[in-house]
Amino acid sequence: MKHFTKLAAAAALGTVMGTAAIAESLYTPNLAYRTGPFAATGIPLMNGQADYMTLLNERDGGIGGVAIDFEECETGYSTEKGVECYEKTKGKAIVTQPWSTGITLQVLPKTNVDEIPILAPGYGFSPMADGKVFQWAFNVPSGYWDAADMIVQYLEQDGSLDGKKIAFLHLDHPYGKEPLPLLEKLAAEKGFELLPIPVGLKEMQNQSAQWLQIRRERPDNVVMWGWGAMNAGAITEAVKTKYPMENFIGVWWAGHDADLKLVGEEGAGYKSISWSFPNPEAPVMQEIKEMVFDAGLSQSNEEEMQGVFYGRGIVMSMILAEAIRGAQENFGTAEIDATQLRWGLENLNITEERLEELGMAGMVPPFSTSCANHTGHSGGWMLEWDGSKFVKVSDLLTPNVDGYSDLIASAAADYATANAPWAMNEECSATN
Template identity: 75%
Template sequence: MKTFTKLAMAGALSLGLAAPVFAEGIYTPNLSYRTGPFAATGIPLMNGQADYMAMLNARDGGIGGVPIDFDECETGYSTEKGVECYERTKAQAVVTQPWSTGITLQVLPKTNTDNIPILAPGYGFSPMANGKVFQWAFNPPASYWDAASMIMQYIAGGDMGSLSGKKIVLLHLDHPFGKEPIPVLEAMAAEYGFELVPIPVGLKEMQNQSAQWLQIRRERPDNVVMWGWGAMNAGAITEAVKTKYPMDQFIGVWWAGHDEDLKQVGADGKGYKSISWSMPQPDAPVMADIKTHVVDAGLSQQEDLNSVFYQRGLVISMILAEGIKAAQDNFGKGEINAEELRWGLENLDISAERLEELGMTGMVPPFKTSCSDHTGHSGGWMLEWDGEKFVQASDLLMADAAFIAPLEEEKSAEYAEANAPWPMNEACE
């Protein structure tokens, strides 16, 4: 018997039901990381995810009338602990949410035999976009390769030819996550004639990057692109300020756009940017419901409801909830299983109209998934630190699908061959 979280219990109590109802509910565990070197980013993300499901339980009785048991299994962002959590939760779960590219890569082959979908919104292995190859893996609404494409288009001002002769430093965590953009950036460098200089940051160097920033000073790059996470981001931003690197030439991936990291340098961080597939919307109707049903009820651990990462957590749980709803509607029942959720995640239609119904207009760009496209490639916005907070700094940017799609095809085929025999979805056109 699994242990029910306070969130799940609160959902039951709000319905006047006893806790055992969750044996018949929908179990959606989250492989959280509220501890360890990445906790500063993990906590608001996990709070956002938990609060959205708590709101659905309290306001709607769950999804389709079925309560959601949103349990957490703490990994500390450790791949080994993440695999242990996966094994511990998979029997009753309809989904696994790994919360690490390293964990995702470890459980990816297991999902083919366990028949459980991976949901990794905006992270994981970018070729998972190819649903024909990765039947059980989903990384909506945008992949890391989408992020790299959008960042480079922003730097180029829309004219990729203008990148010729430029020098771009990729300051990245020396971890599977940090290495994700390298294949697409190398391909872009070859195509558009810029020099790519990867500079890794080891896990033990995250808070002391003096050697890396000394190299950046020597390289004198036109831009620094940061694939950072947790303590690495704060360390890099602090070093950039200390070495007087132009902050308007410094752009991070969406996990390097955390409010608290920039608050440490305040006005000195003005001009720093981060690509983002989510956008805080303090006045969105869903935020009023979160406050009424979760915060005011004493069920939330979050203080700043308007932070980028907290509201991104809300969007992530919305994506899961919409997958559950799609599966319920298609199969005509509330108690769905993992295979039915796989269908739901493969048929997401997060339209502008649906976002309005959810009270989440502007919090994520509209997107759709299909059996062949498990990402949706939503696009994103550039956020800029104005000295006090992140503000929108661009219109919606879209990744270059014509450039990325062949690379997705190539790398997913390589993965399948290296892990043969690998089951394909031959029915997917």
């Protein structure tokens, strides 16, 4: 069945499915964090996610004629609370959205037993790309090892990295440590010195020691894997110590407009790799404004809606919605279960044409998934702060996955061995 758009999709799907289309709701809980030290970055993402699902409910009556129950369970970014939220919501959920690499790592073995797909867009455990091993986990459209590879590719555009020094300023947390295996591999291959500089949770707002080390070591570049208050603290310290902002690059979670607005024009030149790009003029944004924001159904505000993170939240919910839609069409039922949603997540095909139909052209690169590929490896753009907003300063960068496919495979195999007995998708091969 071909994809339809807007009300036509819901009407057509409801007709095909008949009485199945009167299901009460699709329960897709989000383990959100609107409180705690990471709230400033979590809120715009959660708002974007919620507003897209509200748009589908208001405009289309949900997906396939079934309303989406996008309940939030507040974690405060606490791993312990995140696990509690997972246990609380898993009974009727067709998906879990952990919203933290730490929480993801804790619920990963649980979901393999409970058979509930994890949707972790752009975060989580990088080896989840191996769909044969991690049959219930998805980190579409791009993973942390993809991000590290693209950042190194971008730095190489100015010449060889041999003999250069790259500081890796990272949150001392599973999230911040996630890219280290690939960065160490790339450092050995390309001849640069990797200088890891951890930032503890209690040091996020006072990084004077870390930036004293950076000033002393004088790295050619600083790559930041930060989140929440750490990003603002690092950017402020970089300006204060007069580190060249053009040599400072963050992962996609370190590219939040509000953090750069704290320093304004002094932050010009700072960059962030990103698999999403905000387009306030996109048709989907206009519909959200009219049917969600103007109707008083949003927790966002007009300034936030212009930003990178709000737009990224919309893309995240689009990915989930497209997986749901695809599963409904494939199985001929509106009331899909978790196993059927897993099929939908394994068969995403987000083309340029489909993005146009969704009113989201240019907001995310095209990508597709399969039973073997649970990441999609969409690629991304390098964004740069121009003093008032983020702008694209590169063509689409794509990760050289072949260069670390062996690392993905070995890390996935090691995980399965360490967590034996570990159920795999034995019917899945590397080519399907």
